[in-house]
Amino acid sequence: MTTFHLQVNGKPHTIDVDADTPLLYVLRNDLKLNGAKFGCGLGQCGSCTVMVDKAPVMSCLLPVSMVGARAVRTVESPGSRWVPSVVLQQAFIDEQAAQCGYCIAGMIMRATALFEQLPSPTDAQIRDWMQPNLCRCGTHLRILRAVRRAADVLALQPVRKKR
Known part of the structure; x- marks a missing residue:
């Protein structure tokens, strides 16, 4: 287990998980953000799409260790002119x-x-x-x-x- 500090939907989170844990699992299991769905687990369907910085990412493929200090946004993030x-x-x-x-x-x-x-x-x-x-x-x-x-x-x- 490793400690990770994530910025998700503008809020800081500290989690202890294995470095190769997919971001999708962290969002759903640890942070209880269930908007992103597990569809295929292979990055072929997009049901797990979230944004990391300004890029859409299939979170089932992205290990939490690769997120670093980048901002993660899920469908639960509040809307605005820039996040419509x-x-x-x-x-x-x-x-x-x-x-x-x-x-x-x-x-x-x-x-x-x-x-x-x-x-x-x-x-x-x-x-x-x-x-x-x-x-x-x-x-x-x-x-x-x-x-x-x-x-x-x-x-x-x-x-x-x-x-």
């Missing part, structure tokens, strides 16, 4: 993008990363960006419409400087 989870979640509701809902937290985190890197994405950029995440229920077209809807709403919001 509230807008995204409403868009997913409006488009009825969730059937079983298992993949949705990972989809929202991947879309959040998209908006942070490309604030006004094209439809092709949205498709390319969302491609690594799978929806086994087959609501991909609704998910893409939800991300497009959120992008359109966010484009209308005034941009404020970060404090």
